[in-house]
Amino acid sequence: MPGRAGQLLERGLRTLTGESGGAPDPVRARRTDICLALLCGLLTTLNLHDVHRFGLVSDYPTSLAAGWLAAASLLWRRSRPWLPALVATAATVVSDDRGPLVFAAYALAAYGRAHRWGGVLLMAVAYAATRDLFLPLGYAGRDPASFVLGSVLVPALYGETVRRNRRVMAALRERARQAHAAVDQAADLAVVQERTRLAQRTHDGLGHRLTALTMQAAALRLDAGADPRVREGAAAVEESARAAMAEVREVLDMLTDPAGSRSHTSPVDVGRFLGSLARNMRATGMEITHHTQPGLGAFPAADGRLLLRIAREGLTNAAKYAPGSAVRMNLYTGDGEVRLDVVNTAPEGERIVLDSGGMGIPGLRAALAEVGGRLRSGPGRDGGHMLAATLPDRRVLA
Known part of the structure; x- marks a missing residue:
């Protein structure tokens, strides 16, 4: 008491x-x-x-x-x-x-x-x-x-x-x-250390393999005695390997520099990259047509990378789930917006069963929503599939 x-x-x-x-x-x-x-x-x-x-x-x-x-x-x-x-x-x-x-x-x-x-x-x-x-x-x-x-x-x-x-x-x-x-600083340091470790492992593993693949494909392309079709395929492999290596470097920069002080900020010529992507997919046997509106110019780095992600996702899904189909890829602008359509016809061959993480379409939809865009994914008119992305037009015009 x-x-x-x-x-x-x-x-x-x-x-x-x-x-x-x-x-x-x-x-x-x-x-x-x-x-x-x-x-x-x-x-x-x-x-x-x-x-x-x-x-x-x-x-x-x-x-x-x-x-x-x-x-x-x-x-x-x-x-x-x-x-x-x-x-x-x-x-x-x-x-x-x-x-x-x-x-x-x-x-x-x-x-x-x-x-x-x-x-x-x-x-x-x-x-x-x-x-x-x-x-x-x-x-x-x-x-x-x-x-x-x-x-x-x-x-x-x-x-x-x-x-x-x-x-x-x-x-x-x-x-x-x-x-x-002190706890926050220790946590930030742990994140930086883990990012650095992942970057080093990626560079030492995947980076070296892509470099070797690029060199081998280039050697095959320059082999005068090789079959022309083989040399054409080697050129496509070399170009794909170089593009993959550039993306790996970008990911490594993001891991080691999350603040973005060294991130790629140069404008991206999306039309040129889409043409290269279409040629590479044709080398694998895919029937693909590609059309880019003339005079589009370059896009901001973030928008350009996002459009390339959408194109790759559409072509990859067509190859996985609609083998033998014809694919059409169009990039154009209008009414202050940029639109990219990837449309494939109904599949003709046997469906290829591949594991999917299920994150492609949801991830793209979330990325587009962050920049004020939208994504539509669904059946096409002829039994195929259509992936249509729209985002604000922020092109870098000359």
């Missing part, structure tokens, strides 16, 4: 003085100060009214005005704690109400800066020296020492305790902030 009673008393004192133990809220602190000043003025009025009935106050109006003035000075107890200390001490000369003095002593110890305890001692001495000036002759009051102890020193000691508690809490909050910052 004593421990619980102490906790309840401390909670009541914190509520009465406006201390919560956490970071101060300016609006809440101001409201607390206003309520405290009004409460102190009301208690002063009630106390003076009672003692006035017994004839212990010689000048009731003056005492009441002094008490309310001291209560009003508590509005500045946080920003200027010396003000309520001086006003409350002066008010005790004409009034025996100690309510404002209690809160002023607390405020000076809790919020004062230099020489605050010197000010507390001056308040105690001034109150002890002047408290008997206004009392009627022959009044037998209590010992002034008990008045000084209860009205000045005890509230000041509690204010000092609250002041130190605030410092401890501030230090703990700063330590917690530094700990969170």
